[in-house]
Amino acid sequence: MTLIFFTASLVIPVYAQSADNLDVSANKQYPGSEYVLGRPVESTYEYNLDLRSAQVAFTVDETYSMRGPMNGVRDNIKWFFEQLGGDAEGTVIGSGCGSSSTDYSDSDGYHCLDRPYPGDNYGPGEPRDLAPGQGLISNENDLVDAADNLEERNSFEGPDSTVSEAVNYGPESSDYTGNIGYYGDEDYNWGSEASKAIIWVQSGGAGYGSCSGISDFSSGGLGRYMENNNFEFYAIVRSLSGCRSNFETAASNTGGKVYDLSNDPSSEDWQDILGEISSSLDTSVRLNGLVDQYSYSEDDYDEDNLQGNHRNFRFLDAPESSGQQSLSLTWRPVDIGNLDIKSGESFIEVEQSDGSFQNFYFNNQQVSEVKYVDFELSDYTVERDDSQVNIEAEIANNGNVDSLGPAQTSSPRELFVKDSYSTISTNISSISAGDTENVTLSIGNSNSIVDGNNIEDLFLHVDAQGFWNGKSGSVSVPEARGEVLEPNEDDNEVQIGYPPRVRDIQFNDIDAQHAFGVEAKVDILTDGNDFGECRLKFTNQENSNKYPSSGWVEGQISEINGDTASCTYDNFNSSVSGFEPTDNVEVNITAENDEGATGWNTDSHEIINRPPEVTVLEPKDNEPVWERDASLRITVDDPEADNIELIEFNDLIDNQLIESMPNPPDVNGEGTFTGEWQDLNLGEYEWGVEVEDKWGSTVKGPFPFERVVSQNYRVQNTVDHQYSSLIVDEGGQASMFFDSDVVTDNRTVTTYVEGDGIDAEYSDGSTQKTYEVDTGEPDRFQLRIEALDTGSDELRIITEDDSVSTNTTTTFPVYVRESVEEGQSVPGLSFYYLVFIGLFSSLLYFALL
Known part of the structure; x- marks a missing residue:
C-alpha cells in the first residue's frame, strides 16, 4: 500500500489544518485492466486542504x-x-x-x-x-x-x-x-x-x-x-x-x-x-509517499532493497496549496496474492504546529489477484570453440500467466550473460505458464567479457528487470523498469564460471619413438584446488579412425600461474590401432570448469618418422683418394630402430648407380656399410648415398673427392737448417742446403727454386736442376739467398716429376731485416764464413763416400 502525508515549512502559508473530500481511484494495467506483478498502476488521489501560513x-x-x-x-x-x-x-x-x-x-x-x-x-x-x-x-x-x-x-x-x-x-x-x-x-x-x-x-x-x-x-x-x-x-x-x-x-x-x-x-x-x-x-506542506513491501513508486525511488521497511518518496510536482487538489501516483505491485489495487490504507499526514500529526484517510479500494511470471534457469550448456562461446539455456515459467503473451506485452524479456563489468543479452520469446523454452546466445571470443583479459566468474541471468511498455491510465510508461517482477528470483541466476579458453596448442615429438606429446594452455579460474578437467580425442585425417574409439581420453590439467592452467597428454604413438607413422592426426582438446562450462580447440600433428641418420666415413668432402678403387664407407643409425630396407651409392656427376644394397644386414637399424667404386682415373669425382627405411629415406651428398697419386710416389725435399726460418740482412746474402729423396722407384726430376722478396739460386748460379734421384740415396744441394726487400718472405723448392705428373712444393720462411751500421755486432754467421763451412762440408761428404 502507498501512504501519503503532508509536512510544513515557511514556503507555504497555513491558517488551519483540515483535509476533506479524500478519495482515490486506481487504473489497473494496460492493456486489459489486469493486475500484473511489476506492471504500472496509476492511483489518483483527490483531496481538499485548508492550510496554515x-x-x-x-x-x-x-x-x-x-x-x-x-x-x-x-x-x-x-x-x-x-x-x-x-x-x-x-x-x-x-x-x-x-x-x-x-x-x-x-x-x-x-x-x-x-x-x-x-x-x-x-x-x-x-x-x-x-x-x-x-x-x-x-x-x-x-x-x-x-x-x-x-x-x-x-x-x-x-x-x-x-x-x-x-x-x-x-x-x-x-x-x-x-x-x-x-x-x-x-x-x-x-x-x-x-x-x-x-x-x-x-x-x-x-x-x-x-x-x-x-x-x-x-x-x-x-x-x-x-x-x-x-x-x-x-x-x-x-x-x-x-x-x-x-x-x-x-x-x-x-x-x-x-x-x-x-x-x-x-x-x-x-x-x-x-x-x-x-x-x-516548519510551516510548509510537502506531499510524500510511503511505500511498503507490496508496491513501489516510479516517481523517485531507491533501487536497492525495495522490499522490507517503508521508504519515503517525494513528489516534486504535487499540489501544495489550499483548495481542491488532485495527485496521480504511478506505482507497481511487487508481491503476489489478492491485494488492494489502489495501494492500501493511503492517507494525508498533516503536521501540527506543536509537532504532532493529524491523519486524513482515503477511501478503500477493491482487491484483485496479482498475475505474475516466475522464470527459472532449469538447465544450461556453455561451450567455447575456436571462434565463440555458445550458450543454450532451458528456461521454465513457474508463474500463473504466460510471459510476453497478448495481455502481458513487454519488450524485451532477456537472457543475460554478465560479469562484474558488462552484460550481453538476447531476447526471450513467450513462455507459457508451466512450460519451458530453450534460448541460445553466442559471444565471439574477442568480446571483452570472454576474451581472457579479465578472467572472472560469469553468470547466466534471466531478466528480472524487464521493460514493460504501455500505459497505466493516462500515464505513458515507455520504459518503466520493474525492479521486482517475479516472486522468486533465487532461481533466475546460475554461476557458469569462466568458459575455459583452450589456446597455444603445442606438440612435442618423443625421442626414438613414432610418438608425440601435446600440451595446451587453458584460461580457467584456478582459485580452488579443483578447478576443472581436460580431455582429448585423436582423429586420423588420412582415414576415419579415432582414438579412443569410445569417446575421450583424460588429460592432465595443472595450474601454471594466475588463472592459466596446462592440459597435457604425454604419449600418443603409432602403436594405436589405425594409426601409422606419417599419418596426420587431428587433436581435439576440451577443458571443463567446475560449473560444467566447456571450451575446446583443435590442431593437427603428424606422427613422426625420423629418417635414417647417415654419417660418411670416407671419402669425405675434398678428401684425396690414392688408390684406383675407392671405398665408400658410411654408418647408419635409424632413430626409431626401424629396419634399413635399401642403401644406394650414386655417381652424382654422371648420375649412375655405383652400388645397391637391398635389405642390408643391420641390428635395430644400425650398422656400417661399404660400397666400392672401381677403376678410377686421376681426377675429380662426386658421390652420394640414399638410405631408406619403411617410412622414409635420407639422401646425403654430394661428397667431392680427387683421385690423386699416393704420397709414397712423391719426391721428398727436406731443408737442412738449424733454425725454423732464415734471417738475412737487407742487401745481404745467406746460404742453406736441402736434400732430395724418393721412397719408391728411381726417377729423373727437375727442381726449381724461387721466392718473394728474395733471389734464390743454386751455388752455381742456376735456378733449376734436372737430376736422377734414387731411393734411399738423397741428393744434397746448396742454395744462395740474396735479400731484396725487408719483411717476411718465402723460399719455394718445386720438384717436377714427369713420371707421375706431379709437382711437389716445399716452402721455407725467410725474414729480411734492415741492415745495421758497420762495426756493430750482428748475430749469426757472415757470408764468407758460411762459404767456408759449405766447402768444408762438401769435402767431408765426398771423403765419406
Missing part, C-alpha cells in the same frame, strides 16, 4: 550605527518576502520616529511620542509599522515597499519597545528603564495556529531603550508573553555593547536563534540565515 515581523534598529549595513538589510528583507510568495504575511517595524534623520517633529528629544496613527509615515509616532495599512499584510509589493522605508533616524527606541510593538505586548507601559513608552497601539492580527517569527536586526547600540524585557520569562514578562503566544524570536546582530545574552536567552526559550550580521551583508549571507529561519518555522 507563516507570519513574520522584521523589527529593525534605525540608529546611526546601522549606517553601514542598512542597505544590505533592506535588500535582504525584500528578498526574503519575495521568496515567501503571495500567501505569506508579515510586516517591517522600525525602531525610530520622524520621517527622516533631520525630522524631530515626532520626538520629545529622547523618545518617540504617542500618536494615534502609528501607520502614518508622514506624521509623528513611536516605533512603528513601516507597511501601509493596519496589521500583517500578504501583498508582496507592499512588503517590499515596507523594507524600503527603513532608514537612519534622529529619535529611536530600544529593542524592548520595538519588539513589544510587534507582538502587541500590552498598552502603555515601562520600557524597563523607567521611560514610559506607548506600545501595542496597532493590532497585527497574529493567528493562533500560524507559525510566527519575530526577527530583530541590530548594529551597535540601539537607542534609549532596554533589551532586558526580551529575556524576561517571568510571569507577565515580554519573553514569557512571546513564549506563551508561540512566537519564535530571532536576532541578527553585530558589534553589540550589550544585549547579546538577552537575545540568546529569548531565542533559546522560543525555538529561535541568534545570528551574526556583517557590516555589508550580502545576499549569500542572508539567504543562508533566512533559509534556516524558514525551515525552522
